[in-house]
Amino acid sequence: MKELYVRIQQKQGAARFFRCGIEFTKAWKRLEAVDAATAARLEAEQMLEVSETKPAELETHAPNEADPSGASTVATDSGTPAAAPTTGETAAKLNEALGGQAVPEDPAVRLEAIRAAIGQLSKEDAALWTAGGKPKTEAIAAVTGWPVTAAERDAATADVGAQ
Incomplete structure (x- = not known):
């Protein structure tokens, strides 16, 4: 590295x-x-x-x-960046844009929330998953209530093998 x-x-x-x-x-x-x-x-x-x-x-x-x-x-081994930290200012703007819904500022808390959201997705619903078997970011965002990037999804699933 x-x-x-x-x-x-x-x-x-x-x-x-x-x-x-x-x-x-x-x-x-x-x-x-x-x-x-x-x-x-x-x-x-x-x-x-x-x-x-x-x-x-x-x-x-x-x-x-x-x-x-x-x-x-x-950058992770897959070549994607790890989840970008959300600064207080960025999170505040995002919270405001989402109508006051809380977006975690701490990257570790954010990743844990993404992991929890992925765990709630139905494995049988093909519409929630990519052809490669990864959860779609839109599906994760529907559970979390805030936008999730592919990099955040990849970082959240990298160490648990959930893809």
Whole structure:
């Protein structure tokens, strides 16, 4: 596992780009614990600029200013990022958008809620599951009451083998 700094090539016109289930922008994003397969795929992507060392423009800033929220992104063995932490501000906005319904701020609590929601899904209802056997994020969100990303679903099911 290694740490990478990744961003969209500055010459590219795209403002957002997704690879390996991770969103990239023109700003550097620090990825921790990236497995070899994911690192190889990111390094081979022509749209991206990848560095194993902290870029010079980040050296004079806060320790993790590649991600202004102060959180790092951890890629799992499947190449998908672990669940993104929900900051207090983000959770408050999401709670407001959902009509005051509580969205867990703590990533561990959020993942546990996602695991519990997955456990409530009927294995017999094919509409709730992907062709690959994973629970659909929309089905999980219907139980939790707040949006769930594929990365969060994958992180929630990674250590329990529930797919």
